[in-house]
Amino acid sequence: MAAQPILIDTHAHIYEDRILAEIGTYISRASENKVGMIMMPNIDLSSIDKMLFIEDQYPTTKSMMGLHPCHVFDDFKTVLSEMEEWFGKRNFVGVGETGIDLYWDKSFVEQQMAAFDIQIAWARSQRLPVIIHSRESIDMCIEMVSERQDGSLTGVFHCFTGDEIQAKQIKDLGFYIGIGGVVTYKNSELPKVLIDNGLSNVVLETDSPYLPPVPHRGKLNEPAFIPYVVEKLGEVFQLEKEQIEALTTKNASQLFNL
Ligand SMILES: [Zn+2]
Numbered sequence: 001m002a003a004q005p006i007l008i009d010t011h012a013h014i015y016e017d018r019i020l021a022e023i024g025t026y027i028s029r030a031s032e033n034k035v036g037m038i039m040m041p042n043i044d045l046s047s048i049d050k051m052l053f054i055e056d057q058y059p060t061t062k063s064m065m066g067l068h069p070c071h072v073f074d075d076f077k078t079v080l081s082e083m084e085e086w087f088g089k090r091n092f093v094g095v096g097e098t099g100i101d102l103y104w105d106k107s108f109v110e111q112q113m114a115a116f117d118i119q120i121a122w123a124r125s126q127r128l129p130v131i132i133h134s135r136e137s138i139d140m141c142i143e144m145v146s147e148r149q150d151g152s153l154t155g156v157f158h159c160f161t162g163d164e165i166q167a168k169q170i171k172d173l174g175f176y177i178g179i180g181g182v183v184t185y186k187n188s189e190l191p192k193v194l195i196d197n198g199l200s201n202v203v204l205e206t207d208s209p210y211l212p213p214v215p216h217r218g219k220l221n222e223p224a225f226i227p228y229v230v231e232k233l234g235e236v237f238q239l240e241k242e243q244i245e246a247l248t249t250k251n252a253s254q255l256f257n258l
Helices: 023-032 043-059 077-090 109-127 138-148 164-172 191-196 223-237 241-253
Strands: 008-011 035-040 062-065 094-101 130-133 156-159 176-179 202-204
Touching: 008 202, 008 241, 023 035, 023 109, 023 202, 023 223, 023 241, 035 043, 043 062, 043 241, 077 109, 094 109, 094 176, 109 130, 109 138, 130 138, 138 156, 138 223, 164 191, 164 202, 176 191, 202 223, 202 241, 223 241
Parallel strands: 008 035, 035 062, 094 130, 130 156, 156 176, 176 202
Antiparallel strands: none
């Protein structure tokens, strides 16, 4: 019998305390909704133990290693060298999340760029995809990647909310775009951009516990909500749910070399 198509949540911070407290329930609810794999991007030094604890308990979860741009401060070099040692200790499926965030705080932008540069170099040396956070900084992130793309880099612009031109630049770089709850929001421009872009480099994500899809706005987002994103993409592309599932899972498997 053919295996059930599984969905992959390529970006979920399920080690955050609110979810971690009942992690077993969240993982089973994900499985009941066909989400058979959950990728966890790291945030900072304090999230590592919680993330690895989950990965050790639940074989459907996978860890990544990196420093989130909103957690880059003056000590980032020390933090990064501590993180880098982890690559010698166990396997990770990606580097991140890294990138640049100009929404919350612009005072550490130089440090964010330097930390992003170092993590792109890790992605190259570890042969892993790089998970990019590009809030209010998408052109900067595209530029930094394109200056460093020698054909060996791949990765994902997570929570992509750019326009058609940016989507094309990302695709031309050989990178993927992560699509989540935002595509279900009423005034989102994303459906239009996605129709232009196509599905060939689209992967699914929740960014849980943030950005829940309609009809769960205002609640905690969780991997089990991925099917709402699938349903919306089905409407946007006029495709069956099963086709969206198969395509996005194939893309995620390619991106993460599963
Ligand atoms: Zn994130």
